[in-house]
Amino acid sequence: MELLVEGLTVARGGVPVLENLGFRLSSGQVLVLRGPNGSGKTTLLRTLAGLQPPLAGEISLPPEAIAYGAHADGLKGQLSVAENLAFWASVYGTRDIERALVDMNLVALRDRPAANLSAGQKRRLGLARLLVTGRPIWLLDEPTVSLDAASVALFADAVRAHVAAGGAALIATHIDLGLDAAIFDVTPFKADPDATAGDGAFDEAFL
Numbered sequence: 145m146e147l148l149v150e151g152l153t154v155a156r157g158g159v160p161v162l163e164n165l166g167f168r169l170s171s172g173q174v175l176v177l178r179g180p181n182g183s184g185k186t187t188l189l190r191t192l193a194g195l196q197p198p199l200a201g202e203i204s205l206p207p208e209a210i211a212y213g214a215h216a217d218g219l220k221g222q223l224s225v226a227e228n229l230a231f232w233a234s235v236y237g238t239r240d241i242e243r244a245l246v247d248m249n250l251v252a253l254r255d256r257p258a259a260n261l262s263a264g265q266k267r268r269l270g271l272a273r274l275l276v277t278g279r280p281i282w283l284l285d286e287p288t289v290s291l292d293a294a295s296v297a298l299f300a301d302a303v304r305a306h307v308a309a310g311g312a313a314l315i316a317t318h319i320d321l322g323l324d325a326a327i328f329d330v331t332p333f334k335a336d337p338d339a340t341a342g343d344g345a346f347d348e349a350f351l
């Protein structure tokens with residue numbers, strides 16, 4: 145199982161942000177996505193997850209192989225922690241939510257409505273969702289926002305276990321997660337502003 149990306153050009157609002165980008169993410173590997181604010185990391189992850197079409201290029205795996213953890217946690221506030229996980233387990237066709245509850249330290253919170261969780265607890269629940277997807281490729285956008293040091297360590301352990309079991313992860317993060325990871329810096333792939341000159345909409349990070 146391998147995610148191979150070749151000649152990929154991604155855009156926001158119709159404006160190319162990154163172009164002719166490529167990388168390989170193999171089973172057992174963690175790749176950390178780097179680049180300044182506004183450089184296109186979220187846009188790249190959304191494109192790989194199938195949430196928006198690329199302008200060009202090839203992505204070797206379908207969105208069904210991918211679990212995307214976005215900025216927004218996507219919780220259902222009226223449902224309890226366990227009910228949220230059970231909902232996602234049914235969506236993804238998996239069963240076991242208990243391991244996810246344990247791994248993200250949510251057992252004591254299992255019956256609490258998601259709306260009543262703290263920001264960091266919500267984040268832990270959002271990450272627990274990844275564990276019930278059963279999908280091999282995790283794409284994560286700033287997964288540790290709002291997490292305390294202990295929760296960052298829990299998250300890093302979950303990623304280690306995922307890749308040890310043959311999964312892989314592409315993680316946009318500005319912090320050191322203490323993982324054995326390669327770095328993929330998107331900066332060299334910034335789109336050519338001249339190609340879109342005249343509309344004044346090009347990414348501020350590259351002006």
Ligand SMILES: Nc1ncnc2c1ncn2[C@@H]1O[C@H](COP(=O)(O)OP(=O)(O)OP(=O)(O)O)[C@@H](O)[C@H]1O
Nearest residue numbers: 156157161180181182183184185186187188347348
């Ligand atoms: N909905 C949108 N419509 C148009 N342009 C957008 C939209 N969202 C983001 N952009 C622009 O697209 C460019 C890439 O943004 P993106 O969020 O992919 O960057 P990023 O590398 O993830 O940034 P950060 O590190 O700040 O999270 C930026 O110039 C941003 O202003």
